[in-house]
Amino acid sequence: MASKKEKASAYWKENIKYLTILLIIWFLVSFGAGILFRENLNEFRLGGFKLGFWFAQQGSIYVFVILIFIYVRLMNRLDKKYGYDE
Structure with missing residues (x-):
């Protein structure tokens, strides 16, 4: 059985x-879609707005x-997996 320290680690x-995966996704959507790939995305429209603009604003x-x-x-699943849920 794993020790408490190994379990926490x-x-x-x-x-x-x-966290790393979710932050990378957020970066790609906010910075990538809103700034870096804006010109390519602006070829498409969503709700009457250019897609690059829409990503940057909303x-x-x-x-x-x-x-x-x-x-x-x-995190709820992770807490249950390691026994930290209450």
């Missing part, structure tokens, strides 16, 4: 992995809120 390692915020809910769900 594995928990934080997995937590950091989730899309990245929506994605950020969705990522918060995903993180909560992942």
Whole structure:
């Protein structure tokens, strides 16, 4: 059986992995879609607005809120996996 310290270390390692993945997604959506790939995305329209503009103004915020809910769900599973849920 794993010690308490090993269990906590594995928990934080997995937590950091989730955070890294979610932050990369957020960066790609906010900076990538809103700034770097704006010109390419502006060829498409969403709700009458150019897609690059939409991502810069609203899309990245929506994605950020969705990522918060995903993180909560992942952390609830992680807490149960390592026995930290109450």
